[in-house]
Amino acid sequence: MNALVTEEKIPLAHDLASTSPRAEDGGRRLGFLLTLPAQILVLFIAVFPLLMQLYISLTDWSPLDGVSWWQAYGSWNSFANYTDLMGDTRFWNALGRTALVMAICVPAEFLLGLGLAILFMDDFAGKRVFYSIMLIPMMVVPAVAGYMFFMLFQSGGPINDILSTLTGQPITLAWLSNPTTAMIAVMIADIWQWTPLMFLILLAGLVGVPEDQVKAATLLGASWWQRFRTIVLPKMKTIIIIALAIRVIENFKIFDTLYIMTGGGPGVATETISVYIYKVTQNDLIWGYVAAIALVILIVLSIVVSLAISRMNRKEA
Amino acid sequence: MNRSIPFEIFRYAAILLALAVTLIPTLWMASMAFKPIAEWSATGGDLTWWPKAPTLDNFRFIFGTSTSDLIVALDRTAGKPILSSLLSAVFGTIIAMVCGTSAAYGLSRFGSGQNLPLALIQLRLFPPMAVMIPVMIMWAFFGLVDTWWGLALIYGIVTLPFAFWLMKTFFDDMPREIEDAALVEGCSRMRVFMKITLPMMRPALASSALFVFILNWSDYLIALLLTTREWVTIPVYMASLSSSMTGQLYGAKAALGLIAAVPPVIMGIAIQKHLVRGLTFGALKQ
Numbered sequence: 001m002n003a004l005v006t007e008e009k010i011p012l013a014h015d016l017a018s019t020s021p022r023a024e025d026g027g028r029r030l031g032f033l034l035t036l037p038a039q040i041l042v043l044f045i046a047v048f049p050l051l052m053q054l055y056i057s058l059t060d061w062s063p064l065d066g067v068s069w070w071q072a073y074g075s076w077n078s079f080a081n082y083t084d085l086m087g088d089t090r091f092w093n094a095l096g097r098t099a100l101v102m103a104i105c106v107p108a109e110f111l112l113g114l115g116l117a118i119l120f121m122d123d124f125a126g127k128r129v130f131y132s133i134m135l136i137p138m139m140v141v142p143a144v145a146g147y148m149f150f151m152l153f154q155s156g157g158p159i160n161d162i163l164s165t166l167t168g169q170p171i172t173l174a175w176l177s178n179p180t181t182a183m184i185a186v187m188i189a190d191i192w193q194w195t196p197l198m199f200l201i202l203l204a205g206l207v208g209v210p211e212d213q214v215k216a217a218t219l220l221g222a223s224w225w226q227r228f229r230t231i232v233l234p235k236m237k238t239i240i241i242i243a244l245a246i247r248v249i250e251n252f253k254i255f256d257t258l259y260i261m262t263g264g265g266p267g268v269a270t271e272t273i274s275v276y277i278y279k280v281t282q283n284d285l286i287w288g289y290v291a292a293i294a295l296v297i298l299i300v301l302s303i304v305v306s307l308a309i310s311r312m313n314r315k316e317a
Numbered sequence: 318m319n320r321s322i323p324f325e326i327f328r329y330a331a332i333l334l335a336l337a338v339t340l341i342p343t344l345w346m347a348s349m350a351f352k353p354i355a356e357w358s359a360t361g362g363d364l365t366w367w368p369k370a371p372t373l374d375n376f377r378f379i380f381g382t383s384t385s386d387l388i389v390a391l392d393r394t395a396g397k398p399i400l401s402s403l404l405s406a407v408f409g410t411i412i413a414m415v416c417g418t419s420a421a422y423g424l425s426r427f428g429s430g431q432n433l434p435l436a437l438i439q440l441r442l443f444p445p446m447a448v449m450i451p452v453m454i455m456w457a458f459f460g461l462v463d464t465w466w467g468l469a470l471i472y473g474i475v476t477l478p479f480a481f482w483l484m485k486t487f488f489d490d491m492p493r494e495i496e497d498a499a500l501v502e503g504c505s506r507m508r509v510f511m512k513i514t515l516p517m518m519r520p521a522l523a524s525s526a527l528f529v530f531i532l533n534w535s536d537y538l539i540a541l542l543l544t545t546r547e548w549v550t551i552p553v554y555m556a557s558l559s560s561s562m563t564g565q566l567y568g569a570k571a572a573l574g575l576i577a578a579v580p581p582v583i584m585g586i587a588i589q590k591h592l593v594r595g596l597t598f599g600a601l602k603q
Contacts, residue, residue, distance in 0.1 A: 030506045031427025038420035038477060042436050045474045049451030056450065069454050116335055119328050130332055132586050137339055139585035143537035143552035144574040148342040151349065151567060154358070158345055161364045192342065197596060204593045204601055242597050253444040256537040256552075274446040274538070281542070287450050294447035301443060 050298075057081055057291035064285055072288070081292035090268065091293065094276035097183075101272060102251045105190045109247060110240075112191070113198025120199075121206050138196045146260030149189040150176070153261070176262050179269035186258045186270050193257065194250070198243055205239035206232065241312075252301075273297070343578070349571035350375055357567040375572035379558070395573055397547075398554035402577070405468035405540075405550065406533035412473025413529050417480025418522065422510060425488035426496075434485070437478035438598065445475065449542050456543055463545045471543065472533040479595060480529050486599030487521035488514075524588040528595040531581040551577045 052069065058079065061072035085091060120131060137145070152159050153175035163171045175181045209232050217227045255274040258264070264271035264279065271279075281290050348365075349357070353372045356365040381394035423429040452471060453462070461467025495517070499509045515522070540550040549557075555573055559565045585592065593601050 027427045027506060028429065030510075031423040031429030034419040034423030034427075034510075035430030035433060037416040038433060038437075038481060039430060041416055041474050041477060042433070042440065045448075045452070046436070046440065049448060049455065052451040052454065053448070056454075063454075116332075119331055124325070124328065130336060132589065133336055134339060135585060135589060135592070136343060136582055139531065139582045140343065140578045141535045141537075141552065141574075141581060143535075143555070144346075144578045145342070147555065147570060147574050148346045151571070152342055152345060156358050156364070158341070158364060158366070192338070196339075200593055201597060201601065239601060242600055246596065249442055253446070255446065260537075260552075260556075274444055277446045278538070278541075281446075281449065281453075287454075291450045294450060297447045298443055302439075305439075305442060 050295075053291045053295055056288050057295050059288045060286070061288045062285050063287060075288070077288070081289050082296070084289065085292055085296060090271075091273075091276060093268065094271050094273045097270065098252060098254065098272040098274075100183075101187060101190065101254060102248060105187050105194070106244065106247045106251055108187075108191050109195045109198045110202075110244060112195045113200075113243075114202050116195070116199045117203035117206050120203055134199060135196050137193045138200075140193070142193065142256035143260055145189060145193050146257035149185065149192070149257065150261045153185045177266050179266055182262050182266060182270050186261055189257045189261060190251070190254065194247060198247065201239060201243040201246075202236070205236045205243075208239075209235045245308075346571045346574050346578070349567055350575045352568050352571075354568060375568040378566075379569050379573050393554075393557075395551070395554060395576075398549050398551050399576065401465050401468070401544070401548040402534060402550040404465040405472055405548075406530055408466065408469035409472025409476065409533040410526055410530045412469065413476040413480040413533075414484075414522070414526050416473070417477050417529075418484045418515075418525075421481050421484035421488055422514065425485055426493075433481065437481050440474075441478040441598075445538055449539075453542060462543055463547050465548045468540060468543060468548065468550070471539055472536065475536075475539070476529045476532050478598070479532060480525055482598040483525040483528065483591075483595050484518075484521065486594060486602060487518060487525070490602070491517065521591075524591040525595070527584045527588050528591065531584055534577075534581055 056069060056072055058076060058081070059072040060075035060077050060080075061067075061069060065072075065075065067074060116134070120127065140148075151157060154160075155172045155174040159175070160171045160173055163173075173181060175185045213231050214227055217231055222230070253274055254272050255278070258270060258272060259275055259278070262270045264275040268276075277290060277293055280286060280293070348367055351371045351373070352365060352368040353370050353374060356368060356370070378391070379395040381391060381396070420430055420433055424431070424433060456462045456467050456471070459467075461470065491514070496509050496513060499513050500506070504512070536550070537552040540553050544550065544553060551573060555570055555577075558570045558573065588595075
């Protein structure tokens with residue numbers, strides 16, 4: 001992701017710094033002082049906590065043990081947490097559900113967002129107002145959005161009411177109490193909230209495509225689809241990757257709306273990875289095990305991300 | 318691209334459908350917030366789309382004024398959770414903006430802190446759930462659990478990447494001639510930053526701060542883990558508006574939800590010009 005970001009940017013800061021006279025003498029010192037608070041915060045939240053997490057993950061420590069975390073060696077269990085994790089079906093199921101939600105929501109958000117963005121490409125009456133309204137869902141506090149959809153999907157709620165009107169027969173489906181429909185409901189909520197983000201980013205990309213090239217192609221008799229496929233899409237490649245990457249990353253963390261709508265239920269039917277970790281943290285209180293899960297996720301994510309970045313860098317070169 | 322009559326009809330039809338889908342959930346909550354208890358659910362088979370007897374009872378209720386219909390006594394009102402949300406989001410924004418802006422300037426002008434861009438992206442990448450165990454232990458150690466200042470600190474750290482990246486792109490875009498001129502005039506670099514750069518950047522600072530504020534205000538998970546009672550924020554408090562005895566207090570929850578939802582929506586629309594830049598870490602400037 002970083003590779004993409006810097007690629008879009010004009011020269012990198014260190015290129016400028018080495019050529020600019022202001023980098024000499026006092027500049028370096030001030031630069032150091034200015035970046036110091038951020039560096040301290042990063043150290044405070046990244047390095048020390050990770051070491052602590054690694055240590056705790058090798059023990060059976062729980063806050064109920066009555067000993068401080070640094071005395072956790074009392075319940076040292078080597079790598080038992082990690083081997084337990086391998087056989088933890090609830091963990092693997094949660095991971096699978098997270099992947100399923102991602103596999104459905106992200107493409108749906110992308111396609112809907114792209115479709116809407118195409119409709120918003122040229123001017124028409126009411127465009128500015130419509131545009132602002134379109135953006136509302138992603139600004140609604142996710143927990144509140146979760147509550148909205150909780151109300152909408154009640155058996156006596158408006159969704160069933162609309163469906164009853166459309167089908168002509170009374171529908172009183174308890175969406176959130178049935179494993180399949182509960183999953184559909186949380187996905188609908190996610191798509192509702194985050195399609196606007198895709199729309200916003202993709203529209204920004206579409207507007208940025210040079211107009212003269214499109215006009216030239218039109219004059220040469222290219223159809224709308226030909227123009228879109230050969231001129232617009234290639235120019236949009238980076239933007240599409242950024243938009244998808246953002247949603248994939250954020251969707252992996254899915255918690256707020258889902259947890260408020262279903263609490264991961266019925267049973268564990270909508271339990272995603274964040275919900276699972278939350279429940280083990282808060283209800284079971286086996287923090288040694290949670291630390292192990294969290295660390296595994298962090299390591300796997302880091303590997304995936306660095307692979308993605310190096311792959312992209314290779315393609316750029 | 319296309320300008321035929323059927324296409325225009327299709328365009329408006331599609332957009333109106335999208336607008337309806339966009340607005341119905343929000344409007345349903347807004348309508349619910351003004352409904353008296355009798356209209357909350359469709360027990361009679363009739364669904365009330367628009368309050369027949371609009372009332373402010375739900376709002377009075379969550380602020381502790383007892384009303385005739387809602388005889389349940391709240392053990393605590395929504396006042397303090399709202400204050401908690403406000404204080405933690407505002408001070409979290411201040412921490413993120415002060416550290417982020419100065420670091421962005423240091424990197425953009427003097428090339429300091431080369432590790433920050435990637436480190437901060439990584440910070441954003443990981444699910445908060447996966448780093449919360451050490452954070453909970455540390456916060457407990459420093460006595461920061463269940464305080465608004467403890468929340469503000471973690472919010473400041475979590476949104477630091479956004480503040481940093483946003484301000485970095487703004488500083489990168491800013492012409493340096495004015496700063497150079499002031500330097501030649503004999504101003505110190507710190508003075509140039511404080512007296513010339515920052516005042517020029519006021520609009521950028523304002524939209525970045527609003528963006529960061531929206532993110533902080535929107536948090537649920539962190540507050541759920543780090544507050545227990547005294548300083549719970551709005552979304553955490555919301556769950557207490559239902560119990561096995563009373564069932565869901567739909568109207569009360571909707572009233573509180575409306576209070577929580579309105580500020581970020583207004584702010585977001587106000588800064589929509591910079592939303593793309595913020596959401597893509599400045600990769601797209603629009």
